[in-house]
Amino acid sequence: MKIITIILPVALFAIAGIVLQGCFKDTCTHTYRLYTPVYGTNAAVRANVKSNAPQPISNPGKIFVKGNYIFLNEIDRGVHIIDNTNPASPKNVAFIDIPGNQDLAVKGAILYADLYTDMVTLDISDPLHAVLKKITPKAFPFRRYANGFIADSSQIVVKWLTRDTTVTTDCSGVSNWGSCSTCPIAFDLAASSMLAASPNGTGGSMARFTIINNNLYTVGDNNLNVYSIGAPENPFYTGNVYIGSVIETIYPFQDKLFIGSGNGMFIYNVASPDKPVKMGQFSHATACDPVIADDKYAFVTLRNGNPRCPATANELDVLSVSNLMAPVLLKTYTMTNPHGLSKDGNTLFVCDGKDGLKVYDAKDVNNLELASSVKGFESYDVIASNKLAIVVAKDRLLQFDYTDINNIRLLSSMLMEN
Amino acid sequence: MKIKYCSLILLSVLFIRQVDAQENKAAGAKLHSINAVGLINGSDGASVSLQTMLGLYLRHTFTGIGVGLDYYRMRSVPIFVDLRYEFAKTNSCFFVYADAGYHFSWLTDKNRVQYEKTFTPNHFSGSMYYDAGIGYKIKLPNNAILLSGGYTYKGFDNKTGNGCPVVGPCATAFETYTYSLSRIILKVAYQL
Numbered sequence: 130m131k132i133i134t135i136i137l138p139v140a141l142f143a144i145a146g147i148v149l150q151g152c153f154k155d156t157c158t159h160t161y162r163l164y165t166p167v168y169g170t171n172a173a174v175r176a177n178v179k180s181n182a183p184q185p186i187s188n189p190g191k192i193f194v195k196g197n198y199i200f201l202n203e204i205d206r207g208v209h210i211i212d213n214t215n216p217a218s219p220k221n222v223a224f225i226d227i228p229g230n231q232d233l234a235v236k237g238a239i240l241y242a243d244l245y246t247d248m249v250t251l252d253i254s255d256p257l258h259a260v261l262k263k264i265t266p267k268a269f270p271f272r273r274y275a276n277g278f279i280a281d282s283s284q285i286v287v288k289w290l291t292r293d294t295t296v297t298t299d300c301s302g303v304s305n306w307g308s309c310s311t312c313p314i315a316f317d318l319a320a321s322s323m324l325a326a327s328p329n330g331t332g333g334s335m336a337r338f339t340i341i342n343n344n345l346y347t348v349g350d351n352n353l354n355v356y357s358i359g360a361p362e363n364p365f366y367t368g369n370v371y372i373g374s375v376i377e378t379i380y381p382f383q384d385k386l387f388i389g390s391g392n393g394m395f396i397y398n399v400a401s402p403d404k405p406v407k408m409g410q411f412s413h414a415t416a417c418d419p420v421i422a423d424d425k426y427a428f429v430t431l432r433n434g435n436p437r438c439p440a441t442a443n444e445l446d447v448l449s450v451s452n453l454m455a456p457v458l459l460k461t462y463t464m465t466n467p468h469g470l471s472k473d474g475n476t477l478f479v480c481d482g483k484d485g486l487k488v489y490d491a492k493d494v495n496n497l498e499l500a501s502s503v504k505g506f507e508s509y510d511v512i513a514s515n516k517l518a519i520v521v522a523k524d525r526l527l528q529f530d531y532t533d534i535n536n537i538r539l540l541s542s543m544l545m546e547n
Numbered sequence: 548m549k550i551k552y553c554s555l556i557l558l559s560v561l562f563i564r565q566v567d568a569q570e571n572k573a574a575g576a577k578l579h580s581i582n583a584v585g586l587i588n589g590s591d592g593a594s595v596s597l598q599t600m601l602g603l604y605l606r607h608t609f610t611g612i613g614v615g616l617d618y619y620r621m622r623s624v625p626i627f628v629d630l631r632y633e634f635a636k637t638n639s640c641f642f643v644y645a646d647a648g649y650h651f652s653w654l655t656d657k658n659r660v661q662y663e664k665t666f667t668p669n670h671f672s673g674s675m676y677y678d679a680g681i682g683y684k685i686k687l688p689n690n691a692i693l694l695s696g697g698y699t700y701k702g703f704d705n706k707t708g709n710g711c712p713v714v715g716p717c718a719t720a721f722e723t724y725t726y727s728l729s730r731i732i733l734k735v736a737y738q739l
Contacts, residue, residue, distance in 0.1 A: 153589060153590070154590045159723070160724075161722040300591065301661070302661040
């Protein structure tokens with residue numbers, strides 16, 4: 130009886146399990162945003178590449194400062210022109226419509242920007258009335274869309290219509306290479322950068338364009354490309370150099386280019402402007418790394434959280450570049466999630482992601498002293514010059530007076546619509 | 548995180564082994580633990596679950612809290628309230644049970660390969676967890692063996708980004724994969 134008491138229920142449950150297993154099924158759904166491109170004709174788009182009415186700032190990218198104006202990239206859409214005559218009260222005064230724009234650089238009164246694969250050259254002697262001077266086609270052939278989308282080459286995508294959609298899908302897992310061929314997005318895999326063009330203006334450390342003298346240098350996925358801008362309104366391509374993989378940023382110092390990549394920093398000599406020559410490199414674990422430099426040191430931030438360059442480190446590396454052929458790591462400082470950085474004299478500014486802006490006394494690079502820390506925003510890039518620090522954050526553009534680096538003072542905060 | 552979960556389960560088991568059933572002076576409630584191994588069966592095949600519960604028996608009912616491991620599709624840690632009703636007090640008998648709570652995702656490396664999208668952020672979140680069924684209690688002199696079968700549910704979301712520029716927020720668009728997993732579960736448990 131006791132045995133029956135045990136066996137019978139076991140048998141009943143086993144039978145029930147076998148019989149009922151087909152009654153229950155897993156259900157899985159996939160919710161995604163479907164992007165549908167809106168095209169404009171080449172002629173119409175190009176006719177609109179000029180200063181137009183100001184647009185709200187919603188998705189800021191690179192930043193460039195020239196004189197009293199801030200040129201702020203709106204990712205994939207164009208350039209905001211901000212009158213910064215009074216940093217305490219900046220005014221968004223115009224917008225240059227450039228579909229696909231992610232990078233910009235300025236030399237004198239000429240602005241260079243990307244329009245997807247093309248380069249546009251604009252006269253900005255009057256920023257409120259910028260005029261298109263030249264289009265250089267196929268200047269950036271590495272620009273492409275995600276998820277395998279191929280645009281109609283006879284037209285230009287000017288914006289995207291979005292619609293959220295939910296479909297039933299199988300539960301076996303996700304595709305690793307874009308699971309939705311019908312939902313291309315406007316994100317271009319080659320992320321843009323700012324131009325750091327001295328002495329005509331100042332760009333940030335996240336740049337992918339830069340100007341030295343009469344040459345414009347741009348980085349693609351693997352290459353360093355050279356354009357002559359001796360005649361500023363008429364840039365033309367002169368050559369390229371293979372650098373490596375996952376090239377991210379470029380920063381000029383004197384006749385050197387410091388190039389950040391996913392697994393290291395490269396130093397190129399452009400004493401022969403058309404023929405950059407590699408001098409040295411510093412390797413690091415795979416990470417995203419903006420870099421800036423002065424005559425003795427290079428400052429590189431490494432961060433994780435970006436699947437394009439996975440890393441475990443979040444840090445600031447200080448390198449000695451006294452011997453450009455062999456940069457040497459001097460010290461590593463742990464950070465939260467550092468992005469762009471800037472330096473003015475002995476003051477180092479680091480955008481530390483969700484930890485805001487950090488300002489260091491860098492007289493002794495082996496012992497950086499945190500002078501100020503401003504939190505409450507997620508910072509991406511900074512330009513610091515003449516006691517004014519301009520910070521691009523996730524949802525705002527901030528400006529600080531750093532006359533006293535121990536007590537930097539917020540001058541203005543332009544909120545964005547995102 | 549791994550050590551925390553394992554410690555929690557181990558501590559629960561050890562605690563039970565050391566504690567004798569105690570009388571609640573006011574209502575005659577007794578403290579018991581139930582430790583179960585389960586076979587989960589669903590459209591993805593068979594998998595395993597482990598559960599440990601600690602609670603009070605009062606007359607015909609058991610009320611307790613439990614924690615477990617559920618390996619079906621994606622590994623997760625359910626934390627739940629367990630309620631049972633027995634149809635007899637002293638002899639072997641049938642019972643019904645119901646569990647409700649929340650489960651936390653705890654993906655294995657194999658889970659990540661299967662369910663994470665590469666080159667983009669992934670954010671897994673758990674959801675409500677349910678388990679209900681009937682069982683048979685085989686009474687032993689001081690303990691019992693519990694056999695049960697029922698329906699169990701857990702769900703997951705994976706919110707992934709699309710695109711991660713060098714400058715700017717790390718995802719410009721999101722996709723969400725929602726998993727609603729309905730299973731049969733057969734359990735063998737040892738009640739202390």
